[in-house]
Amino acid sequence: MTATRNVAIVGGGQTNWGERDATWKDLAQEGGKATFDAVPAIGPENVEGLFVGAVQPERFANQTHVAPLVAELLGIEVTEMTARTELACASGQAALRYAWLAIAAGQLDTALVLGVEKMNLGREYMPEMQSSMSNVLDREFDGVNGLAAPPFFAWYAQRHMHEHGTTREQLSLVAAKNKSNAAKTDFAQFRSAIEPDEVTESPEIAPPLHLYDCSGITDGASGVILMSEEKAREVTDTAAWITGSGQSSMAGNSINNLPSFSGWPQARKASQNAYEQAGIEDPLGEIDIAEIHDCFSISEVIEYEELGFCERGEGGQFIEDGRSRLDGDIAVNPRGGLLGCGHPLGATGVSQALEVTQQFKGEVSRNRQVDDPTTGLIHNLSGSGSVHSVMTLARDPQ
Amino acid sequence: MTDTTDPTDGDAERERVSVPSKVELPRLLDFYELQTEDQTQIHEFYDNLRDGRLTTTQCCDCDEIHFPPRIVCPECTGDDLEYVDLPDEGELFAFSEVRDGLPLGLSEHDVPYVVAVVDLGPVRLSGWIDNAAYSDLEIGDAVSLKIVEIDGPTDEERVFYRFEPADGDAK
Ligand SMILES: [Zn+2]
Numbered sequence: 001m002t003a004t005r006n007v008a009i010v011g012g013g014q015t016n017w018g019e020r021d022a023t024w025k026d027l028a029q030e031g032g033k034a035t036f037d038a039v040p041a042i043g044p045e046n047v048e049g050l051f052v053g054a055v056q057p058e059r060f061a062n063q064t065h066v067a068p069l070v071a072e073l074l075g076i077e078v079t080e081m082t083a084r085t086e087l088a089c090a091s092g093q094a095a096l097r098y099a100w101l102a103i104a105a106g107q108l109d110t111a112l113v114l115g116v117e118k119m120n121l122g123r124e125y126m127p128e129m130q131s132s133m134s135n136v137l138d139r140e141f142d143g144v145n146g147l148a149a150p151p152f153f154a155w156y157a158q159r160h161m162h163e164h165g166t167t168r169e170q171l172s173l174v175a176a177k178n179k180s181n182a183a184k185t186d187f188a189q190f191r192s193a194i195e196p197d198e199v200t201e202s203p204e205i206a207p208p209l210h211l212y213d214c215s216g217i218t219d220g221a222s223g224v225i226l227m228s229e230e231k232a233r234e235v236t237d238t239a240a241w242i243t244g245s246g247q248s249s250m251a252g253n254s255i256n257n258l259p260s261f262s263g264w265p266q267a268r269k270a271s272q273n274a275y276e277q278a279g280i281e282d283p284l285g286e287i288d289i290a291e292i293h294d295c296f297s298i299s300e301v302i303e304y305e306e307l308g309f310c311e312r313g314e315g316g317q318f319i320e321d322g323r324s325r326l327d328g329d330i331a332v333n334p335r336g337g338l339l340g341c342g343h344p345l346g347a348t349g350v351s352q353a354l355e356v357t358q359q360f361k362g363e364v365s366r367n368r369q370v371d372d373p374t375t376g377l378i379h380n381l382s383g384s385g386s387v388h389s390v391m392t393l394a395r396d397p398q
Numbered sequence: 399m400t401d402t403t404d405p406t407d408g409d410a411e412r413e414r415v416s417v418p419s420k421v422e423l424p425r426l427l428d429f430y431e432l433q434t435e436d437q438t439q440i441h442e443f444y445d446n447l448r449d450g451r452l453t454t455t456q457c458c459d460c461d462e463i464h465f466p467p468r469i470v471c472p473e474c475t476g477d478d479l480e481y482v483d484l485p486d487e488g489e490l491f492a493f494s495e496v497r498d499g500l501p502l503g504l505s506e507h508d509v510p511y512v513v514a515v516v517d518l519g520p521v522r523l524s525g526w527i528d529n530a531a532y533s534d535l536e537i538g539d540a541v542s543l544k545i546v547e548i549d550g551p552t553d554e555e556r557v558f559y560r561f562e563p564a565d566g567d568a569k
Binding site for chain 2: 126127128130131133134138139140141142143144145146147148150151154155156158159162203204205206207208209251254255256257261
């Protein structure tokens with residue numbers, strides 16, 4: 001689709017992420033306050049549309065109908081649209097996408113997008129959390145095999161190594177890069193830089209994947225304000241303009257209906273769709289920052305390939321050559337990714353977009369600022385990798 | 399005794415209300431579906447499995463073979479489907495081993511266990527690989543069907559499929 005009006009992410013804020021002594025409602029309030037505090041010109045009274053990314057509040061917090069709950073907690077009288085989006089791990093980006101469309105279409109001028117997830121229920125209740133995660137696949141035929149995410153993504157790692165010769169060391173380089181970036185990110189769950197060797201020294205969760213190959217179980221909330229061009233110019237000089245948004249879904253969620261266990265054709269299609277809208281012809285040359293879905297180290301390797309940063313099968317070499325580092329050809333996951341920041345499902349996509357926005361503004365904490373970035377990308381996969389969502393962002397509107 | 403105020407006095411007078419001391423695991427949280435005709439329209443899949451046959455649906459209109467079994471063909475939207483036998487031997491396409499972190503409803507099972515993508519030819523499906531350790535297996539290894547009975551919080555007879563190394567050597 002071609003958007004009819006330019007839409008900007010003007011700013012936002014987030015809670016600290018991690019194992020938080022806080023309820024879902026606490027997180028929503030903290031995230032909302034952080035967002036409004038970061039955009040002083042906008043308060044609850046200005047929000048016409050509210051889009052809440054939340055994956056499993058019914059299971060993790062025994063709460064449904066969460067968007068109106070957020071409106072109440074934050075004092076927002078929504079005049080145009082209230083929605084909660086659920087697209088598993090891409091729920092935050094789905095919320096961004098709906099807000100963008102609503103503004104682009106002229107339905108509203110100002111939206112709050114808030115992603116919230118409460119996942120830590122106490123160590124003794126981890127089996128309940130794992131059960132919720134297993135329900136992302138077809139519960140009757142796949143979830144029943146205990147398929148929470150780690151063994152499932154272990155298959156991708158095994159097949160990518162088998163088909164393309166990707167090495168265990170290359171996976172470790174991804175994890176070390178992202179966790180070391182997260183050491184520069186104040187809100188991140190895991191703020192310790194690690195060496196690649198430490199990845200295989202961490203417990204083996206689902207071989208070939210170790211603990212440090214896996215993103216965390218994370219509580220957190222992240223919010224951004226989206227505005228039409230006319231309104232955005234009244235509140236800020238620098239914003240992240242949405243230049244493209246692509247999504248591709250296959251008719252497959254179950255194991256039998258996934259076309260590949262070493263690639264994600266849907267990520268390729270979604271990114272090509274977004275690149276076309278944004279006029280991006282050479283993603284590696286033109287994109288400065290990519291916040292992509294490293295739910296596991298292997299995911300990032302596959303995404304280098306499918307997002308067009310390198311050829312299929314060469315993702316391992318891409319990290320080995322240092323091309324995705326902060327000072328490389330394209331800064332991939334400067335925030336620290338899901339591996340470093342953690343992965344509060346519904347908040348992740350929102351936080352990725354916020355990172356790109358803050359990078360454009362030169363506002364990121366400490367020394368992870370990318371040199372003069374003008375073009376950014378966020379990517380999320382959902383569930384079994386059956387759906388991929390890609391959004392391109394630019395410091396200057398088209 | 400002086401009449402100093404005891405801060406617990408108020409508590410002693412409060413009425414106590416109770417919630418159940420134990421909430422039973424609802425059947426909803428058990429991963430295995432109820433399998434009979436009054437519960438599911440793919441009961442024939444489970445009936446066949448109970449008889450020792452792993453089957454799935456094939457569309458009579460467009461010949462598409464589905465897995466999981468369906469009641470509507472996703473290829474042509476037809477609903478004239480028949481159950482066909484799947485091979486009871488296949489190859490390991492990918493596998494890993496769950497070391498910890500079992501979901502609620504499965505948490506009594508022993509870890510580690512191997513979980514794999516098994517290529518049966520017409521379809522690929524996920525499944526447990528019993529009687530095997532991760533380090534013993536390679537991509538392409540032959541595995542054969544086994545059927546297990548499920549004990550649990552319902553009296554209804556339930557079955558499910560698993561696989562094991564085809565050479566039959568318990569390792
Ligand atoms: Zn058909």
